[in-house]
Amino acid sequence: MSGIKVAVIGGGSSYTPELIDGFIKRAAELPAAEICLVDIPAGEEKLRIVSQLARRMVAAAGLNIRVTATLDRRQALQGAGFVVTQLRVGGLAARAQDERFPLKYGVLGQETTGPGGLAKALRTIPVMLDICRDISELCPEAWLINFTNPAGLITETVLEYTRVKCIGLCNVPIHLKMTIAKLLDADAGDIFIDFAGLNHLVWGRKVWCKGQDVTDAVLAKLQDGAALSMKNVPDLKWDKDFLNSLGMVPCPYHRYYYMTDTILAEELAAAAPDGAGTRAEIVQEVEKRLFDRYQEPELTHKPAELEKRGGAYYSDAAVSLISAIYNDKREIHTVNTVNNGTIAGLPADCVIEANCVVGRTGARPLTIGELPPEIAGLIQHVKAYERLAIEAGVSGSRHKALQALANHPLVPSAGVAKLLLDELLTINAEYLPQFAL
Amino acid sequence: MSGIKVAVIGGGSSYTPELIDGFIKRAAELPAAEICLVDIPAGEEKLRIVSQLARRMVAAAGLNIRVTATLDRRQALQGAGFVVTQLRVGGLAARAQDERFPLKYGVLGQETTGPGGLAKALRTIPVMLDICRDISELCPEAWLINFTNPAGLITETVLEYTRVKCIGLCNVPIHLKMTIAKLLDADAGDIFIDFAGLNHLVWGRKVWCKGQDVTDAVLAKLQDGAALSMKNVPDLKWDKDFLNSLGMVPCPYHRYYYMTDTILAEELAAAAPDGAGTRAEIVQEVEKRLFDRYQEPELTHKPAELEKRGGAYYSDAAVSLISAIYNDKREIHTVNTVNNGTIAGLPADCVIEANCVVGRTGARPLTIGELPPEIAGLIQHVKAYERLAIEAGVSGSRHKALQALANHPLVPSAGVAKLLLDELLTINAEYLPQFAL
Amino acid sequence: MSGIKVAVIGGGSSYTPELIDGFIKRAAELPAAEICLVDIPAGEEKLRIVSQLARRMVAAAGLNIRVTATLDRRQALQGAGFVVTQLRVGGLAARAQDERFPLKYGVLGQETTGPGGLAKALRTIPVMLDICRDISELCPEAWLINFTNPAGLITETVLEYTRVKCIGLCNVPIHLKMTIAKLLDADAGDIFIDFAGLNHLVWGRKVWCKGQDVTDAVLAKLQDGAALSMKNVPDLKWDKDFLNSLGMVPCPYHRYYYMTDTILAEELAAAAPDGAGTRAEIVQEVEKRLFDRYQEPELTHKPAELEKRGGAYYSDAAVSLISAIYNDKREIHTVNTVNNGTIAGLPADCVIEANCVVGRTGARPLTIGELPPEIAGLIQHVKAYERLAIEAGVSGSRHKALQALANHPLVPSAGVAKLLLDELLTINAEYLPQFAL
Amino acid sequence: MSGIKVAVIGGGSSYTPELIDGFIKRAAELPAAEICLVDIPAGEEKLRIVSQLARRMVAAAGLNIRVTATLDRRQALQGAGFVVTQLRVGGLAARAQDERFPLKYGVLGQETTGPGGLAKALRTIPVMLDICRDISELCPEAWLINFTNPAGLITETVLEYTRVKCIGLCNVPIHLKMTIAKLLDADAGDIFIDFAGLNHLVWGRKVWCKGQDVTDAVLAKLQDGAALSMKNVPDLKWDKDFLNSLGMVPCPYHRYYYMTDTILAEELAAAAPDGAGTRAEIVQEVEKRLFDRYQEPELTHKPAELEKRGGAYYSDAAVSLISAIYNDKREIHTVNTVNNGTIAGLPADCVIEANCVVGRTGARPLTIGELPPEIAGLIQHVKAYERLAIEAGVSGSRHKALQALANHPLVPSAGVAKLLLDELLTINAEYLPQFAL
């Protein structure tokens, strides 16, 4: 058997066909011998459905990739060259909770930032550290591609507390690039965006098309109504004056910071008894239909419905990243990696999201330097939150968790932070062993 | 005539007797030949009252300090060795406006931070730059002691855009020290507080009494109900868990960040038709009574009522600072000066509030290094706001002003920022020549 | 006429056929309409010979590139898209002087570093600033590719004192890469060297072959006798223990720092009446023969003898760099550009030599971070020398020049520095207008 | 028994009477209950003589300080509040060796820098780490005042590899200050020198007298022939042009860097068979006479001859430092402590020599910021050497030691570094257990 083994943790995810699709498309350059999908008992049914679809996809493509499925993580990791983490501790039920509980206190509910994001981080950290212990033992040379949100924070945890080689991946940057290419009616390959920031808090400081600065044109398009949104984020219009004063391209998730009040109002309406439900609740419906579709035996490719799920370009982002590493391509990907002086005013050992040259030795960011105050302060504030969240997640310190919340720009006061924390710890208790003592 | 000339800009301020009192107390070490109070026509009446009281105070002390009063700033600056700026552009009426207009948009109104603070900064910057032009011409070697709020931001403006030698002064640090000394029943001279941060956003990272770390004892006292407040700030209790998790001593003004919701509620109640009025409105009453008192011919010392006004220890802070410079004392004062690497993660050329060794060559901060994330992020965020506010104040750029507001942690969204800015610029138009074009 | 205009300043250089060869090889991707060679009257004869050869080369290649020759620099710059500077103020006669005068004081003579390098820098700076004034006026959007030594220092001067877009180019990194590829019997495209440092003071911190760390293998080869040298640098063997303790790959020019004594002895012998002469003196001979060869009418390609001259891979380095910019390739080149935080412990605004992603917007270095002390100190020391040299070259300050020399690691004392400076300024007086006042 | 216990390691040093004198002078403010002198068997005789003199001195002063003497270090440390290290591993014999062996290779021999300084560092590090292990166990709250040279490097070792609270002390800064006060006919208390650098590599960037900048006046005096030297350093005149171009006040030890050639010549002459001998050899004579003097029973105070020894103001520097700590004076001392961002361009965790506010919580440097290139490069280069030396001294790595030497500005080549290292390790073998393996 030649070719690499890829272990996919959270293999039962509805995104897996995306990933499989990516491996199929890149089979020529990236010889995968085995893709091992691993999940937990609660995901067994999804794992079964997804792995069968995956096998049909591979077969239809006439490829010789073994798709295996297991509940035994250690077996999955044995001999892996790449590990992809796309798990969700607590599943969509926990996400729905993350989206709802802050609303009670007048704070928006979101799965990757704010109190909801902290809950997800605290649930995920112990699991990720466990996985890393296994990797260190079973496949210490493997690259961990972390897709699990909050992706930057989780990647920082891995890089700070373990020796696992890890790159954090998010589809926001590639999504922005693709959207902007469409807006400009340009080829994506001709677009270069000077990304700088953190995961889900990344700005395009400049946009270049064939080396021409087209930032203003992009901002003008955005003001003209182009949404620049993503499936997981409410599609609110950007204010013209605000965009002009910013002079940079925000990412879809910036709405949570710049349109906090409007989003909160929308969320409250959606969460009301007569509302449409939170995003997680909607996704649960989408998923149900998606898995029904996945089970159709004649389905042998990734179905169009998957796009509604929110992981657009995940396949491109993830598999081209793996290929860049495997083939030592030294090409530019926008990923999460250690700052190391790239952005001035952030700790050297924190994780940022930036344009990186990726090759077999990992991701090396392109120097950025001082950020303008328009974005520097918010990034630094959120990074401080992230560092407190990581400390809390690793140590189980209630103090650090409280400070994390009190330092989050979306939390209006220390008093509210305390209420949020109490509820967070209570309703997530089963997933927070580190706080149990 | 031997001894120095001190020019006091905003000489009609009710704080002036404090200052005079300080010069009287330190007459032995600090030979003031002339204290020249200067004001604008609108302040002429106050200037008259205050200067007469000042002369009575000096006479009663048996000292030979000439107290002069003038509306001609250039004359006041001629030959000055020290210039004290304690002016308020727009007076208390403008302050009352600053405290009220944000409330309409659900944002708290405060004279030194938030939208109100931005309004004050934008009004003050052109006046300060004007004053500095005069100083550069008429007394280029003079030290400018800036008391005018927002004191850090204004000091940064002066140091970045002029060549005037300037130290920013606030009575918060000395007030904290005095309060803590009382709490601990200790001598103020035995207390050393490891201050770090920005003006009105300064923390005591550690408190030492005779070299013993008493931080926890101070925090415990604060939790037991000790208020650690100031006249200008609502006297809200600190939460025990929060203080313990912080592990550092907050300054009174931190309430605006950590108790935003409670303060907003209080302010809304006070500003309601049947409410007590905003702080400025109350102060206007206090002032009226104070100036009545100042006019009593038999009054020859600073009256006790002055303390209610909010400038406790101003005399000590300001005059002992001037004496430290004049006598090259190289003793430690907590003032606002250029960062220059003192605090990691902040620009080298920004202004911080920190313990500094002060002598004839100015203020040199004691190294601080990396701040813990509990306070780093908020400081960096507010500093980004301040830099945008300064750019806006100097250039009259609406874009920078909008970004300043949108970046302020107390402003909930870019949309609200825009509304706030529109109103701010409209109601302050007469004081904002830089935005007129 | 479509395609770009390239102005080559110092067009009479014997390296020009290299450059022409590069444009011919890359004609498909890089459409040059005109290559304009410009020189000064002293170089007129060389310019004539070289331009005629260039025309024959282009014709033989069946290409439609206009090769023009002129003594009017402004005409050459008019409309240029790229400007290449490969001039030598004072010619080889001055270089010979640079190599000789330090020897009198027991200091080695070298054209790019030490007292000789300072002399070259001081002669070159006023000419480069002049050229940049012209560029700013006549072709402000043009990219300046600076090949003129000391290439890093000159590039820093341009970037600090002008607004010209400039990248500094040296053939040392590409030479190292090619040599190492040969040593390892590998394809150059599979080799990646983690370069860090300054021009002529650059280390390969790690060498990767197809993503495998082969640093030790390369070091072992070097110890086994592989020279890793260049035509302009004495071919001295590296000491085994020293290389092992360094753990990084030095560049050929490091011999001047690590083998100072041996090189000085060699130079003294060569410079003796019965010696072989200095490198410049030898090169003068080589050049004579080369220009004879260039004149042969049947010569229609770059002759093999050119390689002895010392500019190996110049063609590849320079033209592929221009193509990367022109075609917005965003591929990695090792060039001289602004540090901007790439290397910790060096000023943000200084110029370093590092791996950069190059595209139409210029060169962006890959983050490096803290350097190990094995190389950090020497780099920082030489950078301090460079900054003093630049200040001296721009301002004509004798003080700065003396400090530059006294700070140079190759100069043994301030006393010797003073003697060196006196002689340097005297014998170069005609080229140092800035020191004339 | 009230009052502190001070343990003096290397108690048999001829400097001890200085120290005792300091405690006597400051007895009112600094209540020493016991001064315990500890030495090794080789120093027993000196220890006896010195301790008896010390007792006579204390008695003559009518004080109640117990002076004890022991060879049992652990007993000495038990209960100590302060530990002073003034030991010399290998004694003056080793120092003489340090001064001689580099001369063979044309490198100057000096006890604190260059190859000799490295030898001293490597001998001292294991002993200091041992002492720190004892301190951590027996008196973990004690302050270690390290006087042992190379004082900066040793202090950095302690602070990086142990948890002992340590301040490094050198008499160079106080000596400079006193000398300059004399030069200016001023009171030492009126002089403030803006010190920045490393131990034995510290510059006075500016000198202020009563707050007036008198730097130029001081430089002029130095040029007029004022020596600004110390007993341990050859008294060579400073060159006028060089000083003017430097614009800062060098310390006596800078001669080794700026006058390397002259000093080498002097040293070679002194070390020749008919020469005066090296400084250590001369000191041995001085010491002999000094100890004879110390034994005179009627001697009850520190004798004048001690000054010739080289430790001028040691008493003032050391005991006033201890008093500043003990009495929490928060006054300014120039000492060696952690950089922590004080000087830009040096690692945060390295040790620098700078003006510090000293109190019970230790030494906090006054911010310095960017250094000018005139001094930045040399400081950074020597710091790189120091870091390599520390790594070598702690780990016993021959590689690190070779790199340390090859990186030292006084060592002319890697080849010479290798020869020096071989000899250094051989002749010091008995003191280098860490290299024994």
Ligand SMILES: NC(=O)c1ccc[n+]([C@@H]2O[C@H](COP(=O)([O-])OP(=O)(O)OC[C@H]3O[C@@H](n4cnc5c(N)ncnc54)[C@H](O)[C@@H]3O)[C@@H](O)[C@H]2O)c1
């Ligand atoms: N970085 C990005 O751009 C991006 C975009 C979309 C989704 N995501 C993230 O990807 C992850 C997966 O999203 P999803 O919607 O597919 O989630 P999901 O709820 O479908 O979960 C995926 C799988 O993880 C499994 N799982 C849960 N706990 C596990 C554990 N301890 N070990 C192994 N498997 C476990 C579940 O059983 C499930 O099958 C989430 O963390 C999500 O936030 C990231």
Ligand SMILES: NC(=O)c1ccc[n+]([C@@H]2O[C@H](COP(=O)([O-])OP(=O)(O)OC[C@H]3O[C@@H](n4cnc5c(N)ncnc54)[C@H](O)[C@@H]3O)[C@@H](O)[C@H]2O)c1
């Ligand atoms: N830094 C601190 O710790 C601290 C504490 C309290 C008050 N303050 C500040 O001190 C300042 C004075 O406060 P106050 O309550 O006395 O204010 P105030 O309203 O009484 O104003 C003081 C004087 O300034 C005068 N003035 C207004 N515009 C002027 C101008 N252009 N030139 C000269 N004078 C002018 C007014 O006429 C008035 O007499 C304010 O800026 C306030 O924020 C600072």
Ligand SMILES: NC(=O)c1ccc[n+]([C@@H]2O[C@H](COP(=O)([O-])OP(=O)(O)OC[C@H]3O[C@@H](n4cnc5c(N)ncnc54)[C@H](O)[C@@H]3O)[C@@H](O)[C@H]2O)c1
């Ligand atoms: N960066 C590198 O890797 C590298 C390698 C080799 C050479 N170089 C540099 O390239 C340059 C050229 O080297 P060379 O050996 O061809 O030199 P050269 O002596 O042949 O000079 C080249 C041409 O420059 C001309 N010239 C002199 N002063 C001029 C001026 N003021 N304006 C325009 N032209 C002028 C001369 O007349 C000559 O024809 C040198 O500076 C050399 O150090 C750089």
Ligand SMILES: NC(=O)c1ccc[n+]([C@@H]2O[C@H](COP(=O)([O-])OP(=O)(O)OC[C@H]3O[C@@H](n4cnc5c(N)ncnc54)[C@H](O)[C@@H]3O)[C@@H](O)[C@H]2O)c1
């Ligand atoms: N920092 C400064 O400004 C400065 C100035 C002068 C001297 N010094 C340093 O002070 C130290 C003492 O100098 P000195 O001339 O008195 O030296 P010295 O040779 O007289 O030695 C002092 C004592 O240390 C003892 N000693 C040796 N090894 C010891 C060990 N392992 N444990 C305990 N004691 C030991 C010796 O027996 C001797 O009695 C030296 O390191 C010297 O470099 C520092």
